[in-house]
Structure formats: structure tokens, C-alpha cells
Amino acid sequence: MIIFRGNWYDGASSTRVPAVATLADGDRLQVLRLPDETLLAEATMAGIRISPRLGATARRLTFEGGALFETEENDAVDKVQRQFHGARGRLHGLVHRLENRLGYVLLAFVVVLGLSAATVRYGVPAAAAWAAFRLPPAACDLASRQTLKILDRAVLSPSELPEKKRAQILSAFASTLSAHTHSPLSIIFRKGGPLGANAFALPSGQIIFTDEMVAAAENDLELAAILSHEAGHVVRRHGLRMLIQDSLLAFLVMSITGDAAGTADILMALPVLLAEQSYSREFEREADRYALKFLDRTGIAPCHFANLLQRIDNQRQERDAPKKNNETTGKEFRWTHYLSTHPDTTERLRPFRKGRCGNPVPGSVQ
Amino acid sequence: MAETRYRVIFRAEILEGFSEGAVRAELVRLFSLDPKASEKLFDSPAVVIRSGLDKATALIYEKAMSQAGAKVYLEAHSATDAADATGTGGRQEGFAPAAAQDGTPESYEPTAPETGIAQEVEEGDAAEAVSMAPSETNPAPEMVPAEASPLSAGSFVKHAAHASATDATPPVIRPENLGFEFRGTGGEYFRIWIVNFFLTVITVGIYSPWAKVRTRQYFYGNTILDGAGFEYRANPVAILKGRIIALIFFTVSSLVSNLSPIAGLVTALLFFFVVPWLAVRSLSFNATNSAFRNVRFGFDGTMAEAAKAFVLWPLLAMVTLGALFPYAFYRQQLFIVGNSRYGRSSFKFDASPRDYYSVFFACFLIIAACVAMGFGLSFIGGMLGLSALTGPAGGLLGFAAYFIVFAAVTVRMTNLRFNSARLAAHGFSATLDTASYAWLVFTNTLGTVLTLGFFHPWAKVRTARYRTDRLALAAAGPLGTFVAAEERRVSALGEEVGEMFDFEIGL
Numbered sequence: 001m002i003i004f005r006g007n008w009y010d011g012a013s014s015t016r017v018p019a020v021a022t023l024a025d026g027d028r029l030q031v032l033r034l035p036d037e038t039l040l041a042e043a044t045m046a047g048i049r050i051s052p053r054l055g056a057t058a059r060r061l062t063f064e065g066g067a068l069f070e071t072e073e074n075d076a077v078d079k080v081q082r083q084f085h086g087a088r089g090r091l092h093g094l095v096h097r098l099e100n101r102l103g104y105v106l107l108a109f110v111v112v113l114g115l116s117a118a119t120v121r122y123g124v125p126a127a128a129a130w131a132a133f134r135l136p137p138a139a140c141d142l143a144s145r146q147t148l149k150i151l152d153r154a155v156l157s158p159s160e161l162p163e164k165k166r167a168q169i170l171s172a173f174a175s176t177l178s179a180h181t182h183s184p185l186s187i188i189f190r191k192g193g194p195l196g197a198n199a200f201a202l203p204s205g206q207i208i209f210t211d212e213m214v215a216a217a218e219n220d221l222e223l224a225a226i227l228s229h230e231a232g233h234v235v236r237r238h239g240l241r242m243l244i245q246d247s248l249l250a251f252l253v254m255s256i257t258g259d260a261a262g263t264a265d266i267l268m269a270l271p272v273l274l275a276e277q278s279y280s281r282e283f284e285r286e287a288d289r290y291a292l293k294f295l296d297r298t299g300i301a302p303c304h305f306a307n308l309l310q311r312i313d314n315q316r317q318e319r320d321a322p323k324k325n326n327e328t329t330g331k332e333f334r335w336t337h338y339l340s341t342h343p344d345t346t347e348r349l350r351p352f353r354k355g356r357c358g359n360p361v362p363g364s365v366q
Numbered sequence: 367m368a369e370t371r372y373r374v375i376f377r378a379e380i381l382e383g384f385s386e387g388a389v390r391a392e393l394v395r396l397f398s399l400d401p402k403a404s405e406k407l408f409d410s411p412a413v414v415i416r417s418g419l420d421k422a423t424a425l426i427y428e429k430a431m432s433q434a435g436a437k438v439y440l441e442a443h444s445a446t447d448a449a450d451a452t453g454t455g456g457r458q459e460g461f462a463p464a465a466a467q468d469g470t471p472e473s474y475e476p477t478a479p480e481t482g483i484a485q486e487v488e489e490g491d492a493a494e495a496v497s498m499a500p501s502e503t504n505p506a507p508e509m510v511p512a513e514a515s516p517l518s519a520g521s522f523v524k525h526a527a528h529a530s531a532t533d534a535t536p537p538v539i540r541p542e543n544l545g546f547e548f549r550g551t552g553g554e555y556f557r558i559w560i561v562n563f564f565l566t567v568i569t570v571g572i573y574s575p576w577a578k579v580r581t582r583q584y585f586y587g588n589t590i591l592d593g594a595g596f597e598y599r600a601n602p603v604a605i606l607k608g609r610i611i612a613l614i615f616f617t618v619s620s621l622v623s624n625l626s627p628i629a630g631l632v633t634a635l636l637f638f639f640v641v642p643w644l645a646v647r648s649l650s651f652n653a654t655n656s657a658f659r660n661v662r663f664g665f666d667g668t669m670a671e672a673a674k675a676f677v678l679w680p681l682l683a684m685v686t687l688g689a690l691f692p693y694a695f696y697r698q699q700l701f702i703v704g705n706s707r708y709g710r711s712s713f714k715f716d717a718s719p720r721d722y723y724s725v726f727f728a729c730f731l732i733i734a735a736c737v738a739m740g741f742g743l744s745f746i747g748g749m750l751g752l753s754a755l756t757g758p759a760g761g762l763l764g765f766a767a768y769f770i771v772f773a774a775v776t777v778r779m780t781n782l783r784f785n786s787a788r789l790a791a792h793g794f795s796a797t798l799d800t801a802s803y804a805w806l807v808f809t810n811t812l813g814t815v816l817t818l819g820f821f822h823p824w825a826k827v828r829t830a831r832y833r834t835d836r837l838a839l840a841a842a843g844p845l846g847t848f849v850a851a852e853e854r855r856v857s858a859l860g861e862e863v864g865e866m867f868d869f870e871i872g873l
Contacts, residue, residue, distance in 0.1 A: 007594070009660030014709065015846035016594065016659060017433070036383045054580060055554045057587030058595050068660040070594070095565070095580070099557040108564035113820075115567055142626050247620050253819075 001025075002080055006058075006071030008033070008040050021061070021069055027084055029061070031069050041067055045084035050077060053096040120249065120275055125282070128244035132237040140203030140240055147202060152190070159189035161211055169209075172220035175298060176227050183235045187227075189214075197312045201230040203239035216312050221357075225295060225305035232290030238283040245279055246272075284348075292351055301355025310361040313345045372424035373417030375439045376431070378408045384435030392434035395593070396844050398544055417443065430844045543795060543838035544845075548831040550588035552824035558584055559823040575605035585826075586656065589834055592845055599662075600655040642672035645701075653706060661850045667705035675701040692722035703787050709848040717786035725778040729771055736767035769811075773804035784837060791842035798836050806832055 001024050008019040008031055018034045027045040032038065043063050051060040059077045061069040071077060078093065098104045159166075166189055177185055185205045192198055192210030200208045207230045209223070217223050233239070253272050295302045353360065380389050386408070394404045407413055415438070416427060424440050431438045562577035579602050586596040619637070623630025646667050653665035679694035696719045703715040740763050747759070777798040784796035806828060813821035 011660045012850055013846065014659040014661045014848040014850075015433075035385070035388065052580075054584055054587060055550065055558065057549075057584065060597070066660070070660075095561060098561045105557050105560060108560045109820075112560060112563045112567065116818075146627055243625075251616075251620075 002076055004071050004073040004076035005034075006069050006073070009068045009070065010040075011066040011068060019069065021071065023080055029080075041069075045080070050081050050085065053078065053093060055099075119252070124245050124248050124252070125241070125279065127248060128241045129237075131244050132240040135240065140237075143239070143243075144202035144204035144206060148188075148206065148208075151200075151208075155193050155195055156190040156208070156210075157193055159191055159211055161189055161214060165214070169214065169220055169223060172224055173227055176224055176231065176294075179294075179298070180231055180235070183231075185227075185231055185234060196316070199226050199230050201233035201239070203234070203237065205234050207231070207234070213312070216315065217308050218311075218358075219304075221300055222304040222308035224300055225291065225302070226308060228294040228298075228300075229287050229291040229305065231294070232287035233283070236283075236286055236290065238287065242279065242283065246276055249275055288348065288351070301357050302352040303355045303357035303360055306349040306352035307357055307361045309345065310349060314361070370421070370442045371418045372421060372440045372442055374415040374419065374424055374427045374431070375441055376407065376413045376415055376436055377411065377439065378413075379437040381432065381435050381437050389435035393431070393436060396430065396434055398841065426847055427843075430846060433846075544592050544841045545838045546834040547590040548588055548827075548834040549590060550584060550827050550830065552827040555584060555827050556823040572606070575602035575609060578602075578605060585830055589830070591658070591839060592841075594659050597657040597660075598655060599657060600651070638677060641676045642669050645672045645676050649702060649706075658708065659845070659848075661709040661848055664707045664709075664851055665705055666707065667701055671701055671705070692726045693719050696722040699783055703783065707851070708789055710851045711790045711848055714788040715786050716788065717782055721782055721786070725775070725782065728778065729775055732771055732774055733767065736763060736770070739763060740767075769804050769808050770800070773807055774800045776807075777803045780833070790848070792845075793840040793842075795838045795840055796836060798833065803832065 001022065003020060003022045005018075005020050008017040009015070010017075017040065019031050019040055020034055020037075021029055021031050023029050023045075028042055029045060029048060030039060031041040033040050041063055047064050049062045051062075053059065053074055056072075056074070058070050058072050059074050061071070061077070063069070081093065098108070170187060173187060177187075183205055185207055188206055188208045190208055190210055192212045195210060197212040197216045198208075198210050199213055202208070207227065209226075213226070214223065249272055291305060292302055295305065380386055390404055390408060393399065393407060394401070399407070415431070416424075419427065428438050428440060558580060562573075562580060565573040566577050579598065579600050582598040582600070586598045589596050619630075619633045622633055646665075646669055649665045649667060653663040656663045675694075675697045679690065679697045683690040683694040696717065699717065699722075700715050703713050706713045740760055743759055743763065777800045780798050781796045784794040787794050810821070810825035810828060814825055
């Protein structure tokens with residue numbers, strides 16, 4: 001005989017009736033009003049729905065017709081459930097048992113932690129890559145056109161390179177361009193302005209070279225080496241993958257912490273930002289690997305790549321160096337490196353320092 | 367004309383079958399008495415619980431108290447009698463004060479404005495006069511014995527000698543605020559949260575609706591009012607269907623807006639028009655699937671009203687460069703609260719647009735103060751040659767300002783929303799405070815970011831506890847008198863699409 005105390009709510013009004021539920025032999029559950037023990041309801045266990053156990057919250061036994069018996073005596077209800085609801089009852093109790101055994105909780109914690117890390121590190125990039133390579137190339141064209149328009153309006157200005165110089169560069173690029181017919185590339189020249197010596201690849205295959213980059217190069221082979229790196233971005237669809245990864249990551253973070261009231265969820269973006277930076281660095285590394293392989297294959301010495309980038313990096317540091325004496329400390333300098341999208345220059349260029357390229361450009365002292 | 371009004375009198379008589387201890391406890395619970403007042407109840411020969419009631423309301427009181435085991439008498443008196451009796455001119459709201467014996471009649475403040483139960487009185491001539499002045503002496507009234515309750519026959523455990531005359535001033539009962547209580551803990555919720563996460567992950571998301579229902583039910587079930595918790599009854603399968611559709615919408619719109627900014631803009635505009643539908647569906651779904659004491663809540667807002675509240679007024683606010691924004695916000699809150707109901711009783715919302723303007727004005731002042739401080743700091747820093755520090759200091763100040771403004775807005779809005787809401791005779795009171803809430807948000811955010819999100823369960827519980835601790839129901843009577851309504855089934859689609867787009871509606 002199982003007896004447990006609770007409250008009876010008939011569902012027609014919010015009146016509370018203190019009551020007691022008893023389960024004698026057989027499967028009939030009776031609800032009796034206290035203290036006079038008037039019968040309020042009676043039903044077979046099959047007709048009663050029992051809510052799953054949840055922490056220490058009250059348990060609800062719902063009768064057909066909607067009346068409700070609410071009790072805090074969870075253990076008694078568990079006994080009833082085990083006895084009468086058999087497999088269904090055990091399943092319902094399963095989740096609560098998982099939550100209550102410390103071992104399971106630790107297991108869940110470790111699995112979740114590991115899976116989250118793995119997802120961010122590998123899962124999201126893999127999913128994005130899978131999707132990016134299956135989207136039609138035309139998917140990228142519109143985005144690229146818009147991006148170029150925005151860049152032109154915001155930072156870039158028309159190139160001031162003479163036509164002859166451009167033709168010269170293009171002919172130096174000819175072999176690289178013809179090697180990429182499956183992902184057609186086209187070259188665009190712009191004045192970099194605030195962006196300085198730089199090159200960008202847009203997903204559509206358009207590659208922008210700034211006048212400043214051309215000026216920094218000592219010969220056209222150096223520019224061709226940079227081209228192979230940018231071609232890597234295009235061939236590996238980095239632009240599109242970046243797009244998808246960002247969306248996926250933001251979505252994941254939001255779905256986990258999205259219901260956070262009492263937390264400033266705008267600051268949840270911080271981890272996402274950091275993750276994005278690391279994704280960018282990974283893309284740069286991939287483009288570098290592509291460039292190295294391509295240069296080796298076509299017989300252009302990789303050291304040309306190293307020389308040009310090192311020279312540009314040295315120039316940048318010289319420009320920034322005078323500021324050091326005033327306010328900015330060394331620490332600030334290092335922070336920007338950590339947050340940058342390009343891997344550290346010395347480390348990055350090491351694989352490229354081979355081949356014969358005239359005078360190699362040394363790294364500057366930090 | 368003198369309508370017949372009734373007063374409810376308790377003479378320390380218990381019905382057969384009840385024990386005095388149980389009845390006393392039940393009455394304490396029913397009227398939220400403190401122990402001293404409950405002693406007065408049983409020690410006095412007669413206590414007037416309430417007077418000036420119409421018959422129906424008096425019967426409600428009688429029924430409630432009989433169920434608790436107390437025998438009550440209903441005595442008729444005419445409305446004009448009550449008028450004569452007033453020496454205080456106080457308006458009776460809720461129950462009258464317990465301190466009446468001091469002879470200081472004005473020792474109470476109303477806990478809630480017009481009580482539903484007293485409304486009939488307000489409308490009558492006796493509106494101003496229904497009070498429990500201590501000087502009231504009862505003329506010999508006609509005794510109206512308590513109506514047919516099956517338990518009233520039989521002997522009494524305690525028999526009062528005095529019949530109708532009340533000699534000393536009858537003490538009356540005053541209910542206190544019924545506070546909400548949150549019983550969950552961070553540790554307990556963490557276990558639920560992590561297992562939810564785990565199961566969701568290994569089922570590739572299919573388990574997520576069950577996880578959501580479990581989470582909601584945990585928070586609802588641990589929010590206690592008057593000894594009973596709330597209930598969330600949504601069917602996970604309905605939520606799953608809604609989620610799948612919402613996911614499709616979200617993916618498509620994300621990709622579209624990323625690939626073509628113009629198409630993205632068009633999608634955003636389209637979304638604008640879907641908002642009224644989303645609002646109504648989401649609010650209906652949540653309301654219908656929430657219950658208290660086995661009576662469901664409900665939401666009856668129409669699409670047209672939603673369009674006005676969520677499209678028209680915000681548009682106008684944009685057009686007027688934000689001047690109408692507080693008003694638009696007011697209209698949204700009015701829409702949400704005013705169309706909600708518990709059982710058949712509607713919520714009422716009596717804030718005014720001015721209240722919202724003062725909230726926004728207060729926040730402007732805070733922002734202005736922070737900006738001014740920022741300028742002042744950089745100026746002083748420049749003068750002292752500490753310009754290296756002004757950058758980080760300014761950043762810190764900006765952060766602090768963000769938290770403070772965020773907290774100030776949330777606190778004021780929440781307080782305003784609850785304090786302006788009424789349900790039948792009852793009111794609500796919310797007493798959140800900006801400083802402590804700002805600290806709560808700051809520590810929650812810090813914890814969550816530092817632990818890469820794993821502090822989230824504790825953050826959520828802390829917030830829930832903070833809010834419920836400062837929320838109370840100004841009860842004007844027993845809570846057992848609400849009647850349930852017929853309910854329609856509502857699909858989960860609106861709620862899920864809204865959630866997917868981080869579109870938060872509701873309380």
C-alpha cells in the first residue's frame with residue numbers, strides 16, 4: 001500500500017484541495033480529500049499520466065479529464081511508476097538518473113567539452129568546406145562584386161600604375177593564370193591607400209594587387225609568387241568557407257547561450273571573434289601551402305615570396321617603430337600580433353626560404 | 367437605496383472533522399497572516415473578516431473558509447450603515463488593517479488598488495465608506511446563517527457564547543504580499559543542463575525540444591507562489607516540428623543575406639511583416655502551455671493589434687528619429703499584458719506612456735553622465751600627462767557604462783511591467799534594483815566568458831532567483847477562485863521561428 005500526500009486541483013478552477021493518494025492492492029489509485037477522506041477521484045494506473053521526475057520539483061499525476069494531483073513525494077511516485085508503468089516508467093526515470101549520478105554528469109561534461117572543442121576546431125571548418133565545394137561557383141560572384149564595390153568606395157582608389165607596367169606584370173603572370181583555367185583568375189590593380197602594400201583574392205577569382213605592393217617588389221617573379229598564394233585562396237574557396245564558418249559558429253554559440261537572461265549576450269561574441277581569427281590564420285596557412293607546392297611545380301623559387309613579404313614587413317615595422325618612443329609599449333605591439341589574421345611572419349616564411357633569388361631579405365630584429 | 371451588503375464573521379468555530387491546529391494553519395495560509403494575527407482570530411469572540419460584500423462574493427469567502435474548516439456567518443447590513451460607520455473615510459482595499467485596535471484607523475496603505483471583489487462596492491454609493499473603522503458598532507443585524515455547506519451541521523468544537531454584539535473592536539486580517547520563491551539551485555540545474563546538452567549532441571539535435579521543455583519546466587516548477595509551482599506543458603513533438611521549419615527559414619535567410627546584401631535587406635523587410643504573426647503565435651503558445659494550480663494561462667491578442675504594436679508604432683518611432691520609441695514600447699507591453707489571461711480572468715495593464723518616457727529619460731541621463739565622465743577623464747589625463755592610461759581607462763568606463771545602462775533599463779522595465787499589472791483583485795510588486803542587478807549581470811557575464819560558457823547554468827539560476835526574490839503578488843483574497851477557460855491547441859511554429867531569430871517577446 002503506497003500513500004502520499006499532495007494537493008488536488010480539479011482543473012475547472014484554481015481551488016486547492018489538500019488530499020492524499022493511495023494505491024492499495026491492484027492498480028487503482030484513489031485520491032481522498034483531507035481530512036474527511038471523501039473520494040475525489042479514482043482511476044486505474046493505465047489512465048493516469050505521471051510527469052517525469054525533475055530535480056526536486058513537484059510531481060504531477062494527471063487524470064483523464066484533466067484533473068491533477070500534485071505531490072512533493074517524488075520517491076513514492078517513483079515506486080508507483082516503476083511498479084505500473086514498466087518500461088515506459090524506467091525510460092522516464094532514465095534522464096533523471098543520468099542527472100543524479102555524479103559519474104554520468106562528469107561523463108556528460110567531458111564529452112560535451114571535448115565535442116565542443118572538436119566541433120569548433122574541426123567540425124565547423126569541415127562542414128563549411130563540404131558545403132562550399134558543393135555550391136555553384138556563381139554563388140560567389142554576386143558577393144564578390146558587392147565586396148569590390150564596397151572596397152572601392154571605402155578605401156581603394158583607381159590604380160596609378162602606367163599601362164606598360166601593368167601589361168608587363170600580366171605577362172609575367174600568364175603562366176600562372178593559364179594553369180588555373182578550372183578556377184578562372186583575373187587581375188585588378190588598385191591604389192591601396194590605407195591598406196598599403198597588399199593583395200586580396202575575392203571568391204569570384206578576381207585578385208586585387210595594390211600599387212604599393214607592385215612598388216615594393218624588386219622583380220616580377222616576386223609578384224608571381226604572391227599571385228600563387230592568392231590563387232590558393234580562390235581555388236580552396238576560402239572566402240565562401242569563411243562565410244559559412246562564421247554563420248555556423250555564431251549560430252552554435254547563440255543556440256547554447258541564447259536563452260541567457262541576465263548575461264550581456266553581446267559579449268558572447270568575444271569567443272566567436274577569437275575563433276574567427278584562428279580560422280583566418282588557418283586559411284592563410286592553407287594558401288601558403290598551396291603557393292609552396294605551386295611554386296615548386298612551376299619552377300619559380302619560393303624565396304621570391306619570402307623576400308617580398310619580408311621586405312614589406314620590414315617597411316611596416318620601420319614606419320611603426322618611431323611611435324614606440326612615445327606611448328605605445330612593446331606589450332601593445334605583441335597584442336596586435338596575437339589578434340592579427342596572419343601568422344607570425346618569421347615562422348611563416350621559413351618554408352619559403354629556399355631556391356636562388358639573388359640577395360635574400362633578412363628578417364628585422366623585433 | 368440601501369442595497370443589502372454582507373459581512374463575513376468568524377467566531378472561532380471549527381467545523382466537524384477538522385482540528386483546530388489544521389484550521390488555524392489553513393487560515394494562516396489563506397490570508398497570509400503572521401502568527402500574532404492568527405492568535406487574535408481564535409481568541410476573539412468574533413472577528414469580521416470582511417464587510418460590504420455583495421452576496422456572491424460573501425459566499426465565495428464563506429466557501430473558501432469552510433473548505434479550510436472554519437465556520438463563518440454571513441450578516442447582512444445595508445450599505446448606508448457602513449456609510450454611517452465610517453469615521454475614517456478610508457477606502458477599503460484588500461482586507462482592512464490588523465492594527466485597528468490601537469484606534470488608529472489609518473494604519474494601513476492599500477496593497478492593491480481596486481480589488482475585483484470590492485468592485486461591486488466601489489460602484490455603489492458606499493464606495494468611499496466601506497472601511498473597518500474601529501469605532502464601528504454593529505446594530506443588531508439580521509443573522510444570515512452560513513449557506514448550505516454539507517459540513518456545517520453538527521457540533522462545534524468551540525462554541526462562542528456571544529452572538530451578534532461585538533464588544534471590543536474586531537481585529538481584521540490583512541494579507542501581506544505573497545512573495546514568489548525560487549527553489550532551484552545552480553548545481554542541480556547544471557546537471558540537467560549538461561545532460562540535456564549531452565543527449566542533444568548525441569542525437570544530433572533531435573533531443574533538443576525535450577531538453578527545452580525540461581529546462582522550462584525546471585524553472586517553472588521551481589517558481590513557487592503560495593506553496594504551488596508553475597507548470598510548462600508544451601509537447602516536445604510540436605516544438606520539434608516548429609524547430610525544423612524555423613531552421614530551414616534561418617539557413618535560407620542567412621545564406622541569402624550573406625551572398626547578396628540587397629536580397630538580405632529584402633528578407634529583413636519581409637521578416638518585418640511576418641512579425642505580427644510570430645508575436646501572436648509565440649505568445650499564444652507559451653501562454654496556453656503555462657499553468658498554475660491546473661488552470662492554464664491564455665493569450666487573446668489579434669494579428670491586427672500585433673501589427674500595430676510591433677510594426678506600426680516601431681516604424682513611426684523610426685520616422686520620428688526615436689522620439690516615439692518609448693511609446694512604441696509602451697504599446698507592446700500593453701499588447702502583451704493586456705491580452706494575457708489566467709483562466710478566464712484577464713490581466714490588466716495600467717502603466718502610462720509617461721512611465722516609459724521617464725525610464726528612457728533616466729537612461730539617457732546615465733549615458734550622458736558616463737560620456738561626460740569619459741570626457742572629463744581624458745581631459746584631466748591629458749593635462750596630467752597620463753594619456754597612455756586614458757585609452758584603457760576609457761575602455762573600462764565604457765564597459766561599466768554598458769553594464770549599468772543595460773541593468774538600469776532591464777530593472778526599470780521589469781519593475782514597471784509588474785507593478786502595472788493586475789489580475790482580478792490582485793496586484794503585483796517588483797522591486798528589482800539597478801546596482802545589484804548590474805553586479806549580477808557583470809558577474810554572470812564574467813563567469814560565462816571565462817568558463818567558455820559552462821557557468822551558464824549558474825548564471826541562469828542566479829538571475830531567476832534574483833527576479834523571483836523581488837517579485838510578489840499583492841493578494842487581495844484567496845487564490846483558489848479562478849475559473850479555467852476552454853482552450854484551443856496552438857502550434858509551436860511561431861514560438862520556434864521567433865526563438866531562432868532571437869526574437870524575444872514576452873515576460
